[in-house]
Amino acid sequence: MRVIQDLSLLELQDLVSELGEAKFRAQQIYDNINLGKSISSMSNISKSLKEKLLTMFFDFPLEIVTTQESKDGTKKFAYKLADGNIIEGVLMSYKYGHTLCVSTQVGCRMGCKFCASTLNGLARNLTAGEILSQVLVVNSMLGGKLGKHRAITNVVLMGSGEPLDNYDNVVKFLRLVSCEGGINISPRNISVSTCGIVPNIYKLADEGLQVVLTISLHAPNDNLRKTIMPIANKYTIAEILKATKYYFDKTGRRVVFEYALIDGVNNTHDCANELAGLVKGFPTHVNLIPLNEVAERDLKTVTHKKAEQFAEWLKAKGVSVTIRRTIADDIDGACGQLRNKIISNN
């Protein structure tokens, strides 16, 4: 069985002509897909065409099986995929719209020491359509439609998985989700977060997409980074910065660095100075995230005061910095926490 949400309008046109159907059917199917409809609920499609489609494709590739709501209004979803695998997502609602955090893989093989998504390794990549379906199902749940009537305004690829370790599917997803005529979320409102898979940063820069690139740095030097992020054994910070500069030159988009504050590990004054030295003179923004503690990991978060102090040290060196509010830490907000709970309870 395949995922119909993987198909672009052009690919749907090929499909309907193979099936001997009129060309306009492709547009109808495409609209239904982008409205978040399952094949069986596409009311303007003939029964016989739906039956044909259902022999080839899943009716819908995922369903929301759990919703948790945080005190701050953030919602966390667990989605069940057609093969029974569980992934998760987070919906953050603001005055200007809704941001959805999507997963790109079932699990992750990057092995970052602070992250719950990677505890059980990588089960499999998500297809472009499975990533898209997370957006479509939540958009429709919020009453959103297509184009400017969409409810989801921003997407961040910060759920489970390493987007640049599932490169082709992620790029296809970026094209599908930003396609005119579809839900049409502007690439400028989409953030791709990576632990720093250097060759694929260059590739992404050359795709002609204007997405925001977010680098998970988390340490100001390679030795410290290696102790918390295995990918640091493969690519140095210098290589990441070079690729990041290339990304900026190609896209004109300021790159964001994520820095999870782990008490006693990466939050010293020396670390702040070293970090400031790295990003100096470079169009960038540093996002500090107080660690979301993960039960299985022996790493501690910082107090708000310590986070403020670290931000002040950076500001004193002229760094543009914000502290990201800890989102939904009462509802297993950290990547992979909800999924792990569901897997271990089953």
Ligand code: SAH
């Ligand atoms: N693989 C991608 C996306 C991961 S999730 C990446 O590495 O960027 C998005 C961000 O959350 C990353 O910066 C990741 O390092 C961070 N993160 C993961 N677990 C966390 C935790 N327990 N507390 C705070 N941030 C965490």
